[in-house]
Amino acid sequence: MIETVSKENLNEVLPLFRAYQEFYKVQDICDKRNEGFLSKFFQPSELGGQFLFRKENKAVGFATVYFTFTSTIISKVAILNDLYTQPENRGEGIGRELIEHCREFAKDKGAARLQWVTAPENNAAQKLYDSMGLAKSSWFFYTYNT
Template structure:
């Protein structure tokens, strides 16, 4: 079951966010900072929405969609910035269901596309992404800290 994350269930997704950040070796993970940051995403938020996937009422995965714009296609785009499934629940099609849910959400919100990036060594996730009808970019991703 997929549902939007809200103030009522945000606490349930925090351990998954922490695990996701640990997977990507984020320094100084803070549940307090995560709670404050992710509280901005919800059903009616122009910033985007976070979704939780439940199995037997247990939160086992999440995806977060942020909205942005791109001048190359002069359109609003949805960025699937976070996607994580508890390792115990991988291989059950949960991530694919979340991606498809996020794609539909993006479409309903007027985004021209749903896009995402992943680490080059995240080969498990890439196996799923390569099976989707999504195009794989050859662009390089850069980050410049401010």
């Protein structure tokens, strides 16, 4: 089940967000700073949105969407900046469901597309993205038109 992150469930997302940062070897991880940052995406927010995936009443994944604009298509675009699933829940379709949810969120908010990048060595994520039939650049830049 996917739900919007809010003040009521933010504490469930924070450990996942920390694990995501650890995965990408972020230095100086600060839960208090993360809390302040993520609260900017509580709805309604023009900045974007954050979504939590719950399985058997436990938070097991999340995704964060940021809005920006691009001059190449003169339009608002949504950046899927964060996508994370607990290691023990990978391969269960959670990432795919979060991406689809973010795509609909982006479309509803008037974005022309949902796009993201991933680390070249993140082969597991690339396998998911490639299985979705998305456009892929030589920079591992993914685009999902809304």
